[in-house]
Amino acid sequence: MAIDFSFPPEIEELRSKVRTFVEEIVRPAEARIAEREGDRKFLVGEIIKMREEAHKRGLWLPHMPEEYGGMGLGHVAMASVSAEAAKSGFGPFALNAQAPDEGNMHTLLHWGTEEQKEKYLEPLCKGIARSCFAMTEPEVAGSDPTLIQTRAVLDGDDWVINGHKWFISGARGAKFAILIARTEDDPEIPQAANSAFIVDLPSEGWEVVRDVATMSGSHNHCEIRIENLRVPKSRMLGGRGQGHKLGQARLGPARLAHCMRWLGQAEVAFDMMVDRSLNRFAHGSLLADKQGIQWMIADSAMELYQCKLMILHAAYKIDNKEDFRSEVSMAKHFVANSLGRIVDRAIQVHGALGYSTDTPLASMAQHARWARFADGADEVHQWRIAQRAIDAYKRDGNTKAATGGLPL
Numbered sequence: 001m002a003i004d005f006s007f008p009p010e011i012e013e014l015r016s017k018v019r020t021f022v023e024e025i026v027r028p029a030e031a032r033i034a035e036r037e038g039d040r041k042f043l044v045g046e047i048i049k050m051r052e053e054a055h056k057r058g059l060w061l062p063h064m065p066e067e068y069g070g071m072g073l074g075h076v077a078m079a080s081v082s083a084e085a086a087k088s089g090f091g092p093f094a095l096n097a098q099a100p101d102e103g104n105m106h107t108l109l110h111w112g113t114e115e116q117k118e119k120y121l122e123p124l125c126k127g128i129a130r131s132c133f134a135m136t137e138p139e140v141a142g143s144d145p146t147l148i149q150t151r152a153v154l155d156g157d158d159w160v161i162n163g164h165k166w167f168i169s170g171a172r173g174a175k176f177a178i179l180i181a182r183t184e185d186d187p188e189i190p191q192a193a194n195s196a197f198i199v200d201l202p203s204e205g206w207e208v209v210r211d212v213a214t215m216s217g218s219h220n221h222c223e224i225r226i227e228n229l230r231v232p233k234s235r236m237l238g239g240r241g242q243g244h245k246l247g248q249a250r251l252g253p254a255r256l257a258h259c260m261r262w263l264g265q266a267e268v269a270f271d272m273m274v275d276r277s278l279n280r281f282a283h284g285s286l287l288a289d290k291q292g293i294q295w296m297i298a299d300s301a302m303e304l305y306q307c308k309l310m311i312l313h314a315a316y317k318i319d320n321k322e323d324f325r326s327e328v329s330m331a332k333h334f335v336a337n338s339l340g341r342i343v344d345r346a347i348q349v350h351g352a353l354g355y356s357t358d359t360p361l362a363s364m365a366q367h368a369r370w371a372r373f374a375d376g377a378d379e380v381h382q383w384r385i386a387q388r389a390i391d392a393y394k395r396d397g398n399t400k401a402a403t404g405g406l407p408l
């Protein structure tokens with residue numbers, strides 16, 4: 001039997017090292033940061049210390065090849081690392097495996113020229129630069145990148161770019177952006193209209209208008225005005241008209257990386273739910289003894305089990321260079337929704353305490369909300385999943401290929 005649901009010993013060991021790192025280093029640092037909220041100098045100092053410790057413990061840059069100072073892990077191994085790291089908000093950042101840099105690193109590794117890799121990828125890998133990815137625009141549906149209005153026009157050796165972006169995560173303080181803009185007037189297919197550019201930051205013509213405030217506060221998701229921004233030809237990333245392809249290639253693994261982090265968060269909420277049920281007494285028994293609470297616990301256990309299987313299988317498909325689009329779509333949809341449901345149940349079991357900000361659950365609920373539409377809205381994934389099921393049936397006379405292509 002070729003099916004093996006265990007990690008090799010070295011990955012198990014790594015997973016436990018990440019867990020210990022989060023418990024010993026990241027959580028205490030987070031608590032100190034929370035106490036000194038607003039003290040930026042203190043925050044930066046704590047981050048540097050966390051990152052130095054990650055280096056010392058051999059946990060730095062897990063997703064990048066060794067030649068870039070990374071650990072060279074594939075996506076399956078990354079699932080174990082990211083899910084552990086994300087049990088704490090700063091965990092992925094401490095390892096230099098956070099969005100959007102993680103996705104940008106993969107993009108530069110895959111699409112960048114040697115010069116681009118040296119100038120942009122290497123500083124990201126060393127942790128001395130941050131980056132952002134600028135695709136979404138307020139005026140048109142972010143779900144449909146063929147509608148992008150930001151325009152790049154060739155003028156001598158430069159592209160001149162005009163447009164408007166928003167929700168650009170990490171834009172303030174980023175050393176560069178990967179920017180998607182329309183370059184082709186009459187593409188063969190609508191998906192071939194856009195190209196990607198690397199923009200040095202700060203740059204004349206790139207104005208950070210504001211940090212868009214959200215239901216969970218302001219987290220450096222910025223609105224950007226782009227006016228006559230000049231980008232040298234050599235800063236195009238990939239070829240002309242390949243912006244959509246690059247975005248999709250970036251987003252597949254980046255979506256799954258989100259799922260791994262969401263899994264970590266959902267597990268924290270589930271542990272808290274069970275812990276609370278074992279410590280709260282009402283109407284003659286512990287909450288854990290009540291069937292209504294057990295249903296919530298059982299539903300959460302079943303969902304987490306499905307999340308884990310989906311993430312591991314989609315990661316396995318990426319590692320094995322198989323078509324992973326359906327599996328990543330299904331995982332993205334399912335994990336995002338499970339996260340919301342599990343955190344909500346945990347709040348329910350905690351009662352007023354869950355609604356307070358004395359536990360991380362309230363903040364987790366706010367963050368979980370964006371998971372259902374960012375990086376592909378639920379409905380867009382469902383549309384694609386359904387399309388593939390219908391296509392499979394038409395092609396094969398059954399839907400097997402659309403349900404993971406598993407030997408069942």
Ligand SMILES: Cc1cc2nc3c(=O)[nH]c(=O)nc-3n(C[C@H](O)[C@H](O)[C@H](O)COP(=O)(O)OP(=O)(O)OC[C@H]3O[C@@H](n4cnc5c(N)ncnc54)[C@H](O)[C@@H]3O)c2cc1C
Pocket residue numbers: 100132133134135136137140141142143144166167168169170221370372373374375376377378379380383
């Ligand atoms: C916290 C956060 C961080 C983000 N970071 C970045 C970033 O770094 N860079 C970046 O470029 N963008 C970023 N985004 C933007 C994000 O990728 C977009 O929100 C997402 O692509 C959806 O686009 P939209 O918001 O314009 O919604 P729209 O495209 O307008 O969609 C709105 C709703 O319409 C429905 N819908 C859309 N299409 C269909 C369909 N075909 N069938 C049925 N229903 C449909 C869905 O319910 C969807 O939720 C971020 C967003 C958030 C919230």
